[in-house]
Amino acid sequence: MTSESTKPGPGKPKDSGRDNIFTAPGTTSPFRFDEQVAAVFPDMIQRSVPGYSFIISGIAGLAQKFIQPNTQAYDLGCSLGAAALAMSRGSQHTNIPIIGIDNSSAMVERCRLFIEGYRHKNPIQIHCQNIQETTISQASMVVLNFTLQFIEQSERQAIIEHIYDGLEPGGALILSEKIVASDPAVNELLIKLHHDFKRANGYSDLEISQKRTALENVLVPETLETHHLRLKNAGFKVSEVWHQQFNFCSILAIK
Numbered sequence: 001m002t003s004e005s006t007k008p009g010p011g012k013p014k015d016s017g018r019d020n021i022f023t024a025p026g027t028t029s030p031f032r033f034d035e036q037v038a039a040v041f042p043d044m045i046q047r048s049v050p051g052y053s054f055i056i057s058g059i060a061g062l063a064q065k066f067i068q069p070n071t072q073a074y075d076l077g078c079s080l081g082a083a084a085l086a087m088s089r090g091s092q093h094t095n096i097p098i099i100g101i102d103n104s105s106a107m108v109e110r111c112r113l114f115i116e117g118y119r120h121k122n123p124i125q126i127h128c129q130n131i132q133e134t135t136i137s138q139a140s141m142v143v144l145n146f147t148l149q150f151i152e153q154s155e156r157q158a159i160i161e162h163i164y165d166g167l168e169p170g171g172a173l174i175l176s177e178k179i180v181a182s183d184p185a186v187n188e189l190l191i192k193l194h195h196d197f198k199r200a201n202g203y204s205d206l207e208i209s210q211k212r213t214a215l216e217n218v219l220v221p222e223t224l225e226t227h228h229l230r231l232k233n234a235g236f237k238v239s240e241v242w243h244q245q246f247n248f249c250s251i252l253a254i255k
C-alpha cells in the first residue's frame with residue numbers, strides 16, 4: 001500500500017498506460033470519459049494540463065487551511081480521485097467524510113480501486129452520479145478541478161449556487177478551469193503555448209489537432225470574468241486566482 005504522505009498527485013495505477021487515443025488519423029468523434037480514457041487518464045491529464053500536479057499539491061495545502069472538524073469535503077468530477085486524496089492528505093483533521101462524485105462509471109470503478117491502493121486518514125466515498133443531482137451539505141471545502149467546463153453552460157450557475165448553499169460560512173470552493181482570454185490575440189497566444197506544452201510532452205501535431213476537434217462543444221471554456229461574476233452572483237465574498245499557467249486557471253472562492 002502506498003502512503004498518501006509520500007506520494008503527491010495521482011501517480012499511476014499499475015495497469016495505466018500511455019495516452020495514444022488520438023494517434024490514428026480520423027479519430028475525431030466527440031470526447032467522452034469512457035473506459036479507454038479512464039485507462040490512460042493519469043498520463044493524459046499530466047501531459048495535457050499545465051500545472052496539474054502543482055494544483056493537486058496546492059489543494060492539499062488549501063485543505064490544511066479550510067477543512068474544519070465536523071464538516072465534509074467534496075471532489076466533484078473526481079475522475080481517479082486525485083483531489084479527494086489531496087484533501088485527505090492535507091486535512092489537519094481525521095474522520096472528515098470526503099465525497100467524490102463522477103458520472104462516468106469507468107472512472108468511478110478505477111477511482112475506487114485506486115483509492116484502495118492509498119492509505120488515507122479520512123474516509124473517502126465515491127459515488128457514480130451527476131453533480132447536478134448531488135446533495136451538498138456541511139461542506140468546508142468543495143473542489144471542481146476541471147469539471148465545470150464539461151457541463152452545459154445553462155446549468156453552471158445553478159451548480160455554483162447549490163455548492164454555495166452547501167458550504168459553511170468561511171468554506172472554500174476551488175474552481176479550476178481551462179479559460180478563454182478576453183483579448184483575442186492573447187487567447188490565440190495562450191492556445192499556442194498550450195499546444196507547445198503538449199508537443200513538448202510527446203503529443204504529435206495530429207494528436208493535438210484531433211483532440212481539439214473532439215473537444216469542440218464538449219469542453220466549453222469561459223473567460224475569468226464570467227467565472228468571477230457567476231461566483232459573485234451566487235454570493236461568494238471572495239474569488240481570486242491562486243494559480244494560472246497559460247489558459248489553465250484555478251480560482252479560490254470563499255463563502
Ligand SMILES: Nc1ncnc2c1ncn2[C@@H]1O[C@H](C[S@+](CC[C@H]([NH3+])C(=O)[O-])CC(=O)[O-])[C@@H](O)[C@H]1O
Nearest residue numbers: 033077078079082102103104130131145146147150
Ligand atoms: N455532470 C457531471 N457529473 C459528474 N461528473 C462529471 C460530469 N460531467 C463531467 N464529469 C466528470 O468530470 C471529470 C472531468 S476531469 C476531472 C479531473 C479531476 N477532477 C482531477 O483532479 O484529476 C477533467 C479533465 O479531464 O480535463 C470526468 O471524470 C468526467 O466524467
Ligand SMILES: O=C(O)C(=O)Cc1ccccc1
Nearest residue numbers: 044045048049178211212219
Ligand atoms: O488536452 C487538452 O487539450 C485539454 O484541454 C485538457 C484535457 C485534459 C484531459 C481531458 C480533456 C481535456
